[in-house]
Amino acid sequence: xxxxxxxxxLLSLLISLAIASLVIFTVIEVxxxxxxxxxxxxxxxxxxxxxxxxxxxxxxxxxxxYLAWVGGMVQGDFGTSYQYRTPVAEMIGDRLWVxxxxxxxxxxxxxxxxxxxxxxxxxxxxxxxxxxxxxATQIGVAIPNFWFAMMLVLVFAINLRWxxxxxxxxxxxxxxxxxxxxxxxxxxxxxxxxxxLARVMRSALxxxxxxxxxxxxxxxxxxxxxxxxxxxxxxAMIPVLTILGLQFSFLxxxxxxIEQVFYLPGLGRLIFQxxxxxxxIVVESVTMxxxxxxxxxxxxxxxxxAAVDPRLRART
Amino acid sequence: xxxxxxxxxxxxxxxxxxxLVSFVWTPFDHTAMNIPAKLQTPNAVxxxxxxxxxxxxxxxxxxxARTSIAVAFVAVGIGIGLGVPLGLWAAxxxxxxxxxxxxxxxxxxxxxxxxxxxxxxxxxxxxxAINAIIAIGIFNIPVFARVTRGGALPLWAxxxxxxxxxxxxxxxxISVEHILPNIANLLIVQATIQFSLGILAEAALSYVGLGxxxxxxxxxxxxxxxxxxxxxAPHMALVPGFAIIITVLGLNLLGDGLRDALDPRLRVARA
Numbered sequence: 350x351x352x353x354x355x356x357x358x359l360l361s362l363l364i365s366l367a368i369a370s371l372v373i374f375t376v377i378e379v380x381x382x383x384x385x386x387x388x389x390x391x392x393x394x395x396x397x398x399x400x401x402x403x404x405x406x407x408x409x410x411x412x413x414x415y416l417a418w419v420g421g422m423v424q425g426d427f428g429t430s431y432q433y434r435t436p437v438a439e440m441i442g443d444r445l446w447v448x449x450x451x452x453x454x455x456x457x458x459x460x461x462x463x464x465x466x467x468x469x470x471x472x473x474x475x476x477x478x479x480x481x482x483x484x485a486t487q488i489g490v491a492i493p494n495f496w497f498a499m500m501l502v503l504v505f506a507i508n509l510r511w512x513x514x515x516x517x518x519x520x521x522x523x524x525x526x527x528x529x530x531x532x533x534x535x536x537x538x539x540x541x542x543x544x545x546l547a548r549v550m551r552s553a554l555x556x557x558x559x560x561x562x563x564x565x566x567x568x569x570x571x572x573x574x575x576x577x578x579x580x581x582x583x584x585a586m587i588p589v590l591t592i593l594g595l596q597f598s599f600l601x602x603x604x605x606x607i608e609q610v611f612y613l614p615g616l617g618r619l620i621f622q623x624x625x626x627x628x629x630i631v632v633e634s635v636t637m638x639x640x641x642x643x644x645x646x647x648x649x650x651x652x653x654x655a656a657v658d659p660r661l662r663a664r665t
Numbered sequence: 666x667x668x669x670x671x672x673x674x675x676x677x678x679x680x681x682x683x684x685l686v687s688f689v690w691t692p693f694d695h696t697a698m699n700i701p702a703k704l705q706t707p708n709a710v711x712x713x714x715x716x717x718x719x720x721x722x723x724x725x726x727x728x729x730a731r732t733s734i735a736v737a738f739v740a741v742g743i744g745i746g747l748g749v750p751l752g753l754w755a756a757x758x759x760x761x762x763x764x765x766x767x768x769x770x771x772x773x774x775x776x777x778x779x780x781x782x783x784x785x786x787x788x789x790x791x792x793x794a795i796n797a798i799i800a801i802g803i804f805n806i807p808v809f810a811r812v813t814r815g816g817a818l819p820l821w822a823x824x825x826x827x828x829x830x831x832x833x834x835x836x837x838x839i840s841v842e843h844i845l846p847n848i849a850n851l852l853i854v855q856a857t858i859q860f861s862l863g864i865l866a867e868a869a870l871s872y873v874g875l876g877x878x879x880x881x882x883x884x885x886x887x888x889x890x891x892x893x894x895x896x897x898a899p900h901m902a903l904v905p906g907f908a909i910i911i912t913v914l915g916l917n918l919l920g921d922g923l924r925d926a927l928d929p930r931l932r933v934a935r936a
Contacts, residue, residue, distance in 0.1 A: 620784065621784075
């Protein structure tokens with residue numbers, strides 16, 4: 350049963366990836382501007398242009414180029430950057446070591462803030478503590494993360510001088526220095542997400558608190574707190590984990606804007622630089638990579654969900 | 666009426682009012698530069714201070730409200746205009762291939778990181794308000810399709826729908842005449858939420874230079890202008906930031922308040 354469910358989900362995952370790659374390819378294809386003439390400038394000779402187009406593979410038919418692109422990606426070959434003439438996979442590899450740790454860091458921070466806040470609010474339901482936490486989350490979801498990032502820079506980098514205002518120290522400088530330069534960006538990314546997660550945590554717990562088994566737990570003599578920790582949390586985790594999975598992909602993609610604020614050399618800056626240089630193969634591959642990450646994370650969450658809750662498998 | 670509803674309604678109305686009034690009156694011309702008066706902190710003449718060109722920020726916020734509201738409004742319109750019919754269609758053909766295709770298509774759009782695609786669309790087809798609207802609007806379609814389908818499905822099993830079928834009405838007519846009025850509440854609440862998300866998305870796109878172009882003021886671009894000056898003129902970042910937060914907060918509270926007010930069962934359940 351579980352295997353059949355997994356196979357079915359895997360099939361839809363592959364279809365999603367195929368369609369996603371087609372959409373991205375099409376969008377990039379209809380983009381105005383010829384990469385070859387962009388690279389060589391307006392005074393380029395016609396035969397030089399033609400030679401470069403051949404070199405870049407731009408003279409092939411669209412179908413050939415689509416198949417070459419997808420076929421390459423499956424083997425880990427993301428093409429060669431028009432601009433730098435280096436393999437796109439290498440460029441992505443370097444940037445991934447900024448974007449991925451940033452997303453993970455933000456995810457950890459978001460969880461550390463949201464879980465206690467959500468649990469506290471649920472346990473103080475309707476009281477001042479609950480109303481305070483819920484009010485704070487309302488403001489949290491309304492704050493644009495890039496604005497919050499600027500405020501963090503203003504307070505902690507410019508006024509207090511605890512952190513640098515931007516840039517990335519690099520992992521060669523040691524893990525502490527690298528993490529330090531990711532701290533403000535991670536906080537900026539995490540806080541609005543933490544507000545959403547805290548709300549989900551609270552409402553999931555409140556749903557569970559109304560269940561019969563919670564009454565049984567109290568009846569057999571557990572205190573409110575004990576019942577909450579032993580039986581409530583475990584059952585509330587299902588919706589919380591789903592949101593957590595979605596948040597990771599959001600944090601990975603959402604880092605794009607935050608990287609701009611902090612001048613971090615991650616995937617986001619790579620996309621923007623490549624767009625302005627008409628280095629479309631890079632744009633294409635990075636976008637596909639992000640979509641791939643989102644689809645795969647969602648797939649993993651679905652499977653984890655079904656493994657925990659057998660009712661979901663039957664429903665498909 | 667709950668306090669949430671009143672507060673949310675008041676904050677949202679404030680921003681709509683600012684946008685509407687800006688058509689006939691602003692304290693200063695929002696494009697007029699006045700270099701000697703640059704970077705003033707809020708004062709009696711310039712209520713929200715001035716920017717690095719000496720432009721009056723209060724006037725810019727008022728006109729910027731227009732941009733934000735217009736972009737979010739049309740993007741929600743795209744979502745409703747395409748998403749609701751698709752959702753109704755999917756529900757009317759529940760379990761059939763139409764339903765399957767529509768819902769799988771929805772899943773696919775959901776799987777795309779919306780911000781990345783919005784950046785891609787605006788970057789490729791040119792930065793500007795229209796492309797920002799399209800980029801944000803596309804991602805509203807599956808949201809409304811899903812909400813519509815979810816709301817419509819249980820209705821199809823109800824007696825009054827059965828009666829309408831017996832009376833000889835077709836699926837399309839039943840959807841419009843009987844289903845739609847009964848899920849209007851759901852759609853209004855969702856529209857409020859998508860509206861606030863649209864304002865945040867528009868701000869993010871303008872911030873990276875892909876939204877409305879100069880001289881059209883937008884809150885996101887005001888923040889981008891403020892970035893390099895934040896240490897000497899923090900008000901340049903604080904003012905547009907608060908405008909965004911107040912608007913989004915107001916719309917979210919309005920959505921929560923409306924949901925509670927329109928669905929009495931929730932009021933009991935949440936109390």
